[in-house]
Amino acid sequence: MRKLDSGQTVSFSIHQVAELDGIDLAGITAHYDSLERKMLDGFFAHVGGHRGMKYLHWNMRDINYGFAAIEHRYRVLGGEPVFIIPDENKFDLARLLIDIYGVGYTGHPRLTTLLDKNKIQPRDFLNGASEAEAFEQGNFVGLHQSTLRKVDVIANLAGRAQDRSLKTNTTWWEMHGGRMRAFVNFAAESRTFQLIAGTASIVGLVITFQPALPASVWAVVSGVFASDP
Structure with a gap:
């Protein structure tokens, strides 16, 4: 989570929880569920302590990939969210850009092609397939770095759209x-x-x-x- 006004970022990751528990990277898999539960404890405690905030996200709309998926996983691990972000406080930047520029404003996948169009360096950025591979390989640090980069990218794109400097395939006429x-x-x-x-x-x-x-x-x-x- 990145605050748009200050740029300060709060992150939640398996390997950080493991470090606090004295577990090295090689031992994360053996303790994965307990570490994930502690990670999500921290996530929902933070969300509950910042009620009323508005969240800008990218396609986090359903149980497969979204806030609902995080809530479901937390319940599977025996937790119960003390606070759930209201839908009216969630704003999908992916859909907002379509509303502004039209469906053909960039190619697919939209996020990566938009980065190319605007010459934003995707350092540490992993696409979906690469993230899945990193997870299978136990590269939890790489996953964390990719997540940090993505939240930075979302803030960057939102800022450019707001000041009308975002480059797209959409003409003024369209x-x-x-x-x-x-x-x-x-x-x-x-x-x-x-x-x-x-x-x-x-x-x-x-x-x-x-x-x-x-x-x-x-x-x-x-x-x-x-x-x-």
Whole structure:
């Protein structure tokens, strides 16, 4: 967990718990369940001590890969969460980026291709297959480093999206919803367009009332717009 304002990060890992218990890396597998239970004790104690916080995540939406998976595993190990993060406090950055830029904003897998597009160095970053391999090999330190890097990456991408510096495959036209929506947005934001529209409104008003105006007045008005476009 990384605080977006300060960058301070709190992490929970098997090998850290093992170190505190005096168990070396080679002995983690033999004590895995008890170490995992202690790790999740710490996780849920931290979450319970920071109620009301909002969590930005990447695709952590279901029992296979998400907050529900962590809660389920904790119960399997005999624990019971003292506090569960409300759904309204969870924000999926993966879905938010689709909402902003459209489904084609980057290739698949989206996270890694987005890193390439924005030239963010994926140091210590492991994809799903590599993480599974690291777990099978007992490389718990590597898994921890990858997790730390991923939370850093999520914060980085969120910051770039917020300040509109994130590079994607989406064009300005596509991002603004196509012809009509783009035109409406442009009209609302463009001072030049607003000036032209205002001038056109005045001309239209003059033309509408032209028959009731004296010929001399109409000539003056026409001359103004003709000489000063």
